[in-house]
Amino acid sequence: MQLADRTIVVSGGASGLGGATAEMVVAAGGNAVILDINADAGAALAGRLGPRAHWIRTDITDGDAVEAAVDSARNHFGAIHGLVCTAGIAVAERVLGRDGTQPLAHFARSIQINLIGTFNVVRVAAAAMATNEPLSSGERGVVVMTASVAAFDGQVGQAAYAASKGGVVGMTLPLAREFARVGVRVMTIAPGTFDTPLLAALPDAARASLAQQVPFPSRLGRPAEFASLVRHIFENEMLNGEVIRLDGAIRMAPR
């Protein structure tokens, strides 16, 4: 599917990888619907991107709110042709910490946002895409989810994050198999270390160390490189049911 004149929902689209994706969609002549809880960043980005961007404050863990947001996106642009799920949180916490055992609620929050929230948006957006008139190839829509290399090589302190991203990896194939009937492809990108506000929270030394661990190129990934892969996935119809690591060959060390 080409992006020109198509409407793509980007959850977590106010910042980082999602922000770069929204920019790429508009630059490619498409419409970007930004769903995010960060109202300031969402409104600012949509304002900068102009009328081809539409911003809806949405918590992806809220079933009713996501249904209302997808309805609003359809009313605004007429239909939804794609979904890119980038909303997520990265919390590092040991199970056996210095101050005690990891509270169950902390583990549950990572799963709630990264896994259940992703599923929630996929479920609602896929139902909307299933009603589209198919393209000549039969395609009605494309879903791109975001996991992490932590799904495969999670570090100490990443049990919750790795479990949430492992869940995204695990549902990629069954969703692709199920949505094949309605012509909706499902892919997942597992990024390595990208230079976004999520990583900006780390001290400079930790960021430099992460960059230096990437075999080649030895730097943090650029959000535009993530967006570029999203675009390729939309355009290459044979990509379906697969997880692509985008990581410069990094394999995370235990800590």
Ligand SMILES: NC(=O)c1ccc[n+]([C@@H]2O[C@H](COP(=O)([O-])OP(=O)(O)OC[C@H]3O[C@@H](n4cnc5c(N)ncnc54)[C@H](O)[C@@H]3O)[C@@H](O)[C@H]2O)c1
């Ligand atoms: N940056 C990296 O190195 C990296 C590596 C691997 C995976 N990822 C994944 O990529 C995705 C994007 O990360 P990023 O680096 O761009 O982070 P980011 O913090 O810049 O962007 C994430 C966005 O998600 C939004 N969000 C969080 N919870 C939400 C909710 N409940 N409802 C709606 N929006 C919500 C935030 O407001 C933010 O705008 C995340 O899923 C992250 O786990 C990032």
